[in-house]
Amino acid sequence: MEAQAPTDRDIETAVEGQDAREHESAESERADSDGLRGSLSAIEAQSASQSDIPRRIHIIGTGSVGKLVAHSLRGIANPPPITLMLHRYELLQAWEKSKKQITIQDGEHKVSRGGFDVELLPEVRRQHGVELQAGKPDVYGVAGERMRPHEAAKLLGPGEKAAPQHQPVEETQEQFAPSGEGEEAQAQQPIPLRKAYYNPGAGQGDHAYSTEPIHNLIVTTKAAYTVPALLRIRHRISRSTTICFLQNGMGVIDDVNKHLFSREEDRPSYVQGIITHGVNVPPEVAKRDPFFAVHAGHGTIALGVIPREHPVREEIEDDAGKREIWAPSARYLLRTLTRTPVLCAVGFTPTELLQQQLEKVAVNSVLNPLTSLLDARNGALLYNFALTRTLRLLLAETSLVIRSLPELQSIPNINTRFSTQRLESLVTSVADKTRDNISSMLADVRAGRKTEIEYINGYIVKRGEEVGVSCVVNYTIMQTVVGKAMVTQRDVRDDVPMERP
Ligand SMILES: CC(C)(CO)[C@@H](O)C(=O)[O-]
Secondary structure, three states: OOOOOOOHHHHHHHHHHHHHHHHHHHHHHHHHHHHHHOOOOHHHHHHOOOOOOOOOEEEEOOOHHHHHHHHHHOOOOOOOOEEEEEOOHHHHHHHHHOOOOEEEEEOOEEEEEOOOEEEEOOOOEEEOOEEEOOOOOOHHHHHOOOOOHHHHHHHHOOOOOOOOOOOOOOOOOHHHOOOOOOHHHHHHOOOOOOOOOOOOOOOOOHHHOOOOOEEEEEEOOOHHHHHHHHHOOHHHEEEEEEEEEEOOOOOHHHHHHHHOOOOHHHOOEEEEEEEOOEEEOOHHHHOOOOOEEEEEEOOOEEEEEOOOOOOOOOOEEEOOEEEOOOOHHHHHHHHHHHOOHHHOEEEOOHHHHHHHHHHHHHHHHHHHHHHHHHOOOHHHHOOOHHHHHHHHHHHHHHHHHHHHOHHHOOOOOHHHHOOHHHHHHHHHHHHHHOOOOOOHHHHHHHHOOOOOHHHOHHHHHHHHHHHOOOOHHHHHHHHHHHHHHHHHHHHHHHOOOOOOO
16 A cells, blocks of 8 residues: 655656646646536536646645644645744755655665645734734733733733734835834835745744745644644635644534634635554654654545534535535545545544544543553553553543533444444544554643643543533543653753763
8 A cells, every 4th residue: 555665866856847737737637527528427526526726735834644644645646735833943944954755664675755835824813812902012911910811911911812823914014113113103104025025933944934924724734733723824724725624632622613704604615534653753853854654554535514503615416405505616626635545534524433433532532541541551551450440430431421412412333333332432442553653632731842632531521511411431531641751841941951971
């Protein structure tokens, strides 16, 4: 299934020919499909080649999954143009200094691929739920001794629904006016700027900021960082954009809707993915080459388009009745991911995908927190009766919540598929297959990063509240992991880095 390793010459040729091919292939596909599309049935139209949409795919999150997806997409025939969205200036610097390639190691083989574009995300400052406008002081600076930070936040910003901080720079930008001048004087003296974004980090890598609209976006950040990451590019996302989420946990789309797209009719389309590939970055290599990852376990990606109430294009009606057509960008993303052999991506109906997500959340709700709290590999949960008792208590609660969910009530076999016994056998089988792995949550805890616990056990607790099941075991486990993460965060912060002799 692995793509052939290209030579250096292949890579150079790929980069040179990228723009020309992008244009040519779009033109020829357009000619082919325009003629055909009219004669297709509804179901054929969903999967037919689509050419009237931009092919560029943006990837936000350059962790191990982001690198694997970007690398795999550049390995297919007629690859789409890919933009890596870097969240830190240091990462941009590292990219500029590097060979501008992503390297994936699979067994003994290392394959490097180039031809990527990069962008630096504009910085968005968010304090106490308020997005701070560029040039505005900080909540803590204003609060001082006489005011509490959340009171200062009210003075400084319009609150949760703040306008995007990084307005596209047109002709003028107040922040660049010499200090000491009043607003009027500034308005009379426009200061021309090139098409970039002003950001408080001023000047650093600003050539890498972009204002271009984003049509196809793949999000591979950790669940907990999704809203802050998307806030930085909110102004480039529209109704015709499709966002594909490839993350652990559930409930992220609810958060994105709440914080970024509260009006249904303004929302982009969403594709939800469940990824089972094992990818990691050995800590000793992470600093030396941030664009390297090891594809340790070959898995799959299950994908499903989330139905929307306001379809991007008109619904169609045929012999089989009325049905929604996916947004062109959703169809394009799905087609592109599923034609990438290394990813083994397959499309599912929303109902099937939901059930697969719930199974994964149930498995993760045991493996992730227990391995984090025990600081042990996944296999440690096997053949240990004390831990089996704990996991049974957790799963009994989770099973009850899932079986009570209103969206599953019309689906047959739910009680068997999500029984405590079946969930336990899933957990045991995953723990066995991945017995030598360090779970993603344990890796986060050890590194002093925020964990995804609120989107795993936290999701079960939240859904439990909705259906009247009080999830005390999940809640306790969640709070203990949050506490454990805080303890290690403090240790990491206070750590004095020392070179080993
Ligand atoms: C299944 C799993 C726990 C295996 O390590 C994985 O989903 C993870 O690490 O989060």
